[in-house]
Amino acid sequence: MHSKMIKKGVIINILGFLLVIESVFMLISTLVSLFYQEGDTKGLFLTTLITLASGAGLFLATRKTDKNISKREGYIIVSLVWVVLSFFGSLPFIFTNSITVYSDAFFETISGFTTTGSSILNDIESLPHGILFWRSITQWMGGMGIIVLSIAILPVLGIGGMQLFVAEVPGPAPDKLHPRIRETAIRLWGIYLGFTLVETILLWIGGMTFFDAICHSFTTMATGGYSTKQASIAYWSSPFIQYVIIIFMFLAGTNFTLSYLGLHLKFKKVFMDEEFRWYLGFVILFSAFIAGSLIIFHGKEFELSVRESLFQVVSIITTTGYVTADYLSWTPFLTFIIFILMFFGGSTGSTGGGIKIMRIVIVIKNGYYELRRLIHPNAVIPLKYKSHVVSSQILSNILAFFSMYILIFGVSVIIMSTMEPTLDSAFGAVATTLGNIGPGLGTVGPMDNFYHLPAFGKWFLSFLMLIGRLELFTVLVLFTPSFWKQ
Amino acid sequence: MHSKMIKKGVIINILGFLLVIESVFMLISTLVSLFYQEGDTKGLFLTTLITLASGAGLFLATRKTDKNISKREGYIIVSLVWVVLSFFGSLPFIFTNSITVYSDAFFETISGFTTTGSSILNDIESLPHGILFWRSITQWMGGMGIIVLSIAILPVLGIGGMQLFVAEVPGPAPDKLHPRIRETAIRLWGIYLGFTLVETILLWIGGMTFFDAICHSFTTMATGGYSTKQASIAYWSSPFIQYVIIIFMFLAGTNFTLSYLGLHLKFKKVFMDEEFRWYLGFVILFSAFIAGSLIIFHGKEFELSVRESLFQVVSIITTTGYVTADYLSWTPFLTFIIFILMFFGGSTGSTGGGIKIMRIVIVIKNGYYELRRLIHPNAVIPLKYKSHVVSSQILSNILAFFSMYILIFGVSVIIMSTMEPTLDSAFGAVATTLGNIGPGLGTVGPMDNFYHLPAFGKWFLSFLMLIGRLELFTVLVLFTPSFWKQ
Numbered sequence: 001m002h003s004k005m006i007k008k009g010v011i012i013n014i015l016g017f018l019l020v021i022e023s024v025f026m027l028i029s030t031l032v033s034l035f036y037q038e039g040d041t042k043g044l045f046l047t048t049l050i051t052l053a054s055g056a057g058l059f060l061a062t063r064k065t066d067k068n069i070s071k072r073e074g075y076i077i078v079s080l081v082w083v084v085l086s087f088f089g090s091l092p093f094i095f096t097n098s099i100t101v102y103s104d105a106f107f108e109t110i111s112g113f114t115t116t117g118s119s120i121l122n123d124i125e126s127l128p129h130g131i132l133f134w135r136s137i138t139q140w141m142g143g144m145g146i147i148v149l150s151i152a153i154l155p156v157l158g159i160g161g162m163q164l165f166v167a168e169v170p171g172p173a174p175d176k177l178h179p180r181i182r183e184t185a186i187r188l189w190g191i192y193l194g195f196t197l198v199e200t201i202l203l204w205i206g207g208m209t210f211f212d213a214i215c216h217s218f219t220t221m222a223t224g225g226y227s228t229k230q231a232s233i234a235y236w237s238s239p240f241i242q243y244v245i246i247i248f249m250f251l252a253g254t255n256f257t258l259s260y261l262g263l264h265l266k267f268k269k270v271f272m273d274e275e276f277r278w279y280l281g282f283v284i285l286f287s288a289f290i291a292g293s294l295i296i297f298h299g300k301e302f303e304l305s306v307r308e309s310l311f312q313v314v315s316i317i318t319t320t321g322y323v324t325a326d327y328l329s330w331t332p333f334l335t336f337i338i339f340i341l342m343f344f345g346g347s348t349g350s351t352g353g354g355i356k357i358m359r360i361v362i363v364i365k366n367g368y369y370e371l372r373r374l375i376h377p378n379a380v381i382p383l384k385y386k387s388h389v390v391s392s393q394i395l396s397n398i399l400a401f402f403s404m405y406i407l408i409f410g411v412s413v414i415i416m417s418t419m420e421p422t423l424d425s426a427f428g429a430v431a432t433t434l435g436n437i438g439p440g441l442g443t444v445g446p447m448d449n450f451y452h453l454p455a456f457g458k459w460f461l462s463f464l465m466l467i468g469r470l471e472l473f474t475v476l477v478l479f480t481p482s483f484w485k486q
Numbered sequence: 487m488h489s490k491m492i493k494k495g496v497i498i499n500i501l502g503f504l505l506v507i508e509s510v511f512m513l514i515s516t517l518v519s520l521f522y523q524e525g526d527t528k529g530l531f532l533t534t535l536i537t538l539a540s541g542a543g544l545f546l547a548t549r550k551t552d553k554n555i556s557k558r559e560g561y562i563i564v565s566l567v568w569v570v571l572s573f574f575g576s577l578p579f580i581f582t583n584s585i586t587v588y589s590d591a592f593f594e595t596i597s598g599f600t601t602t603g604s605s606i607l608n609d610i611e612s613l614p615h616g617i618l619f620w621r622s623i624t625q626w627m628g629g630m631g632i633i634v635l636s637i638a639i640l641p642v643l644g645i646g647g648m649q650l651f652v653a654e655v656p657g658p659a660p661d662k663l664h665p666r667i668r669e670t671a672i673r674l675w676g677i678y679l680g681f682t683l684v685e686t687i688l689l690w691i692g693g694m695t696f697f698d699a700i701c702h703s704f705t706t707m708a709t710g711g712y713s714t715k716q717a718s719i720a721y722w723s724s725p726f727i728q729y730v731i732i733i734f735m736f737l738a739g740t741n742f743t744l745s746y747l748g749l750h751l752k753f754k755k756v757f758m759d760e761e762f763r764w765y766l767g768f769v770i771l772f773s774a775f776i777a778g779s780l781i782i783f784h785g786k787e788f789e790l791s792v793r794e795s796l797f798q799v800v801s802i803i804t805t806t807g808y809v810t811a812d813y814l815s816w817t818p819f820l821t822f823i824i825f826i827l828m829f830f831g832g833s834t835g836s837t838g839g840g841i842k843i844m845r846i847v848i849v850i851k852n853g854y855y856e857l858r859r860l861i862h863p864n865a866v867i868p869l870k871y872k873s874h875v876v877s878s879q880i881l882s883n884i885l886a887f888f889s890m891y892i893l894i895f896g897v898s899v900i901i902m903s904t905m906e907p908t909l910d911s912a913f914g915a916v917a918t919t920l921g922n923i924g925p926g927l928g929t930v931g932p933m934d935n936f937y938h939l940p941a942f943g944k945w946f947l948s949f950l951m952l953i954g955r956l957e958l959f960t961v962l963v964l965f966t967p968s969f970w971k972q
């Protein structure tokens with residue numbers, strides 16, 4: 001760890017490599033724009049060249065550097081990647097005049113890469129197809145990044161209690177983590193890609209254009225939530241489309257290693273997984289409660305109530321952020337349930353953000369165990385999760401994460417309340433960006449967007465998206481003096 | 487602990503004893519009512535007799551019981567005391583027709599005994615003096631109860647991280663806890679009584695009637711916040727009165743053992759106390775920020791801004807709940823700062839409620855230490871508080887308390903949002919009752935009260951006051967099955 005100097009070479013090398021990959025996705029977007037001929041090709045192609053040149057230049061200039069990285073470089077790389085890719089990724093919006101103010105373009109891009117989905121766009125349909133494709137694919141890339149980050153990199157950095165489940169990532173040898181990060185990543189990316197393809201086909205069959213189908217598949221699997229329509233999924237009234245999206249949002253919020261088990265027909269293992277059971281339980285519980293209330297208090301029809309509640313609950317709990325109903329028009333307690341769900345987040349090892357089901361469950365369990373410890377002060381009552389004892393170190397990490405999340409939330413709401421007309425809006429803006437969801441409450445509700453915020457507010461929320469996406473500690477550790485001590 | 491049967495005899499014996507004490511305070515209120523001759527004497531005297539008879543009966547019937555209590559009886563007694571005393575304490579309101587609905591009377595009384603100060607009264611000045619005196623003295627009794635509870639009883643029950651400071655409670659031997667609970671309690675009650683007398687005299691000098699002066703001293707020292715006026719302290723425009731109350735609220739929110747040291751002129755020890763420094767720091771920081779904003783954004787005069795901000799900040803952070811300015815009329819971010827302060831609470835060993843400064847500080851510190859632990863994964867980095875290492879057991883208790891508090895807050899807001907028109911109101915009602923403060927936000931703001939809530943809402947908020955006052959675990963432990971296992 002404390003290996004003297006920070007190796008700038010390897011950091012630059014990896015960033016350069018990832019910029020080259022980004023330029024490949026930009027090139028694909030350029031090809032899409034070429035097909036539609038809407039005047040955005042030049043801007044996209046220019047960005048592709050700039051990004052490729054920068055990436056290749058940085059990569060080649062540092063190709064002879066020492067490639068062994070310590071944890072310290074790991075933290076820096078992970079935090080920088082999202083920022084640097086967002087910087088280059090924002091250029092297409094600027095070069096095509098799709099977004100004219102830089103803080104807006106950066107907000108829109110980092111909201112893509114962090115798979116948040118909060119937008120500043122007032123008229124999404126007016127954008128050319130190439131740009132819409134690029135906007136969607138930033139989320140898909142972000143999702144790929146998160147899979148490799150949460151399953152392979154963060155556990156090595158000791159972040160986020162992910163250690164808990166590392167031992168259970170499947171590999172060729174059952175229930176053991178495959179030692180090489182690359183193969184694990186490729187295996188899970190295979191699932192990610194496969195789900196994206198299947199969803200695209202289903203949405204296409206359901207009545208979306210092929211373009212809309214693939215864009216929405218990108219943003220579903222990333223739990224991103226960017227839509228090609230201003231009205232989000234509410235644009236399509238087809239129940240089939242909505243149910244397809246519900247299912248794939250649910251899958252995207254599930255630990256991808258469980259999907260791997262599921263695809264190998266090990267359903268019993270999937271249903272025995274403690275986090276999955278809670279995840280499924282929360283979805284059913286909250287959807288049933290909201291559906292019942294919609295039927296009783298809003299007089300809505302049964303199937304529509306079930307669909308609307310299921311869609312909104314799955315969309316928020318997985319931190320996707322698609323919308324088919326304006327939850328702000330519901331009675332306050334239903335709106336508040338949606339707000340509470342913003343703190344849940346998907347499962348560990350999924351593309352979802354937020355606190356995550358695993359941590360919520362352990363925090364609740366620990367509260368209950370603390371009561372039992374009071375009754376039996378001399379007994380050692382260890383907390384169990386997935387039938388394993390949770391070490392005090394991991395427990396302390398999880399509790400620290402939870403309390404840190406709440407503290408950051410509180411401080412951030414103070415900051416945002418200087419810019420928002422109501423507390424609801426400030427609460428919503430912070431909860432939805434810190435949790436990488438998308439829509440919030442009040443002026444940033446599901447029928448509105450973040451355009452009206454001052455530039456400072458957009459930079460601040462961009463920062464929240466970043467730290468929320470990288471499990472807080474990854475970024476915050478960079479702000480401690482002892483990190484930088486030689 | 488697991489000593490077979492729960493000893494009902496000793497529980498009843500102690501409750502009986504405390505009811506007799508309650509009846510003494512009722513008798514004093516009866517004498518006050520006799521002086522003012524406003525028709526409430528009969529009701530008060532009747533309650534005195536009922537309470538005395540019940541208390542004496544229960545006490546005498548169980549006088550031969552085994553007096554050794556285990557922790558289990560301790561939890562039951564502590565939780566029951568506040569409920570039983572509130573039941574008898576609500577009778578004067580009913581018997582004098584001051585409050586006609588029972589759920590209202592119980593709410594008003596438990597809000598007194600828990601030193602919360604949330605009220606359902608729409609016209610406080612119309613009440614007879616005897617009843618107003620009783621209403622104020624319920625808070626003063628509650629404050630006495632909390633001093634002995636937090637300093638002598640809860641540490642024995644293993645609740646609330648109070649163990650941290652037990653070793654520092656002063657006694658005849660400097661810095662060592664006097665072994666006998668009774669003497670510690672009497673010493674601190676002496677300070678409580680002394681402060682009450684001094685404040686009464688100062689408020690009287692400042693222009694209050696003697697009656698108002700003593701009633702407000704009762705509710706200041708208890709951090710209760712009941713006023714004899716509908717407008718609360720805003721009734722008196724005298725800056726002197728307001729400054730006196732600010733100082734005594736601050737003292738009431740300070741650890742009483744520090745006041746003991748201060749009275750023995752050990753000021754250096756007081757200012758070296760870590761919790762006190764944070765407490766003072768938070769008060770100065772938030773007051774300065776609000777005062778500056780009132781000057782800049784509201785164009786208020788300097789002294790008035792300082793006084794209004796200081797008063798509101800000290801009133802909320804100490805969980806007193808007096809009001810001299812409508813903080814809901816401030817810009818949203820100032821209102822939100824007040825809301826955030828509702829989660830701070832006073833110091834440990836004070837009469838304040840809420841999470842408490844000590845826990846807030848340790849939660850923040852632990853977040854920062856977790857970052858350092860990530861950088862130095864092999865180093866043992868223990869958390870220090872007041873120059874002592876905080877054991878992992880106490881740390882886990884504090885983190886469990888914090889997360890439990892947040893979870894209970896979230897669930898309670900869902901419940902309250904079924905009864906409140908806006909989320910602000912639901913947030914405010916829960917934060918202010920769980921934190922034992924008084925006024926909330928929205929429809930339960932500083933210029934309003936809790937009258938409009940349905941009965942269920944009042945019972946529910948009464949429950950929140952109780953668990954908030956008794957540091958959550960004391961009450962919640964009674965709801966675990968293993969508590970009741972033989």
